[in-house]
Amino acid sequence: MQTAIRTPYLDPGLEPWPKESAPRRALFLDRDGVINVDHGYVHTAARTDWIPGIFELVAQAGAKGLLPVIVTNQAGIARGYYDEADFRRYTAWMHAEFRMRRSPLAATYFCPHHPIAGVGELRCECTCRKPQPGMLLAAAQRLDIDLAGSVMLGDKVSDMEAATRAGVATTLLVTAGNLEPVIDKFQAWGRQS
Ligand SMILES: [Mg+2]
Ligand SMILES: [Zn+2]
Incomplete structure (x- = not known):
């Protein structure tokens, strides 16, 4: 059975990212409910409403030298x-929107599988669907990321669990689409390290 983790969408601006500080740290971000409002299976610009503060948060991560990496379950696929x-077309558009606002993302990892609702080969128990840690582990390997020094931002327990299983020490939970408390905690985290 083919359960290989999909090739991520890599931002066209990724390569010039400074590599001298490798292994690098990441800000892992869930997508729906963290970046865009979770209207359910969002995959068009017309259905995309940004979570207030997300561009500032991603820019802040970049300024701290963290690679912003999306890890998203895509049961819609x-x-x-x-x-x-x-x-991939939608993801390219999303990355361009972030670049335009000077808050570039580094990569988007996605899981196209579902254990019950999947059609054909996409119906499987995979290693990438959160709470499995597969996407984070693959990103760490490909982008040379220090997982223990990284941060996970999600709105579900499965996001937190995936991060913990991958060895990410810091997890921040977004509730009700409100980034404000998280931004405060993220700033404080930056001062400690
Ligand atoms: Mg979510
Ligand atoms: Zn998967």
């Missing part, structure tokens, strides 16, 4: 609502 090509 598994269910056949949209395909991987649609998802």
Whole structure:
């Protein structure tokens, strides 16, 4: 059974990122409910409403030398609502929106599988669907990321669990689409390290 982790979308601006500080740290971000409002299976610009403060937070992460990396379960692909090509086109658009606002993302990892609702080969028990840590581990290997020194930002217990299983020490939970408390904690975290 093919359960290999999908090739991530890598931001066109990724390569010039400073490598001297490798191994680098990351700000891992869940997508729906953290970056965009979770309307359910969002995959078009028209359905995208940004979570207030997200561009500032990602810019702040970049300024701290953290690579902003999205890790997102995409059951919409598994269910056949949209395909991987649609998802990659949408992701390229999303990355461009962040670049335009001087808060570039580094990469987007996604899981197209679902254990029950998946169609065809996408119906499987994979190693990437959160709370499995596969996407974070793959990102760490490819982008030379120090997981213990990294931060996970998510809005579900499964995000926190994936991070913990991957060895990410700091997890920040976003509730009700309100980034404000998280931004405060993230600033404090930056001062400690
Ligand atoms: Mg979410
Ligand atoms: Zn998967």
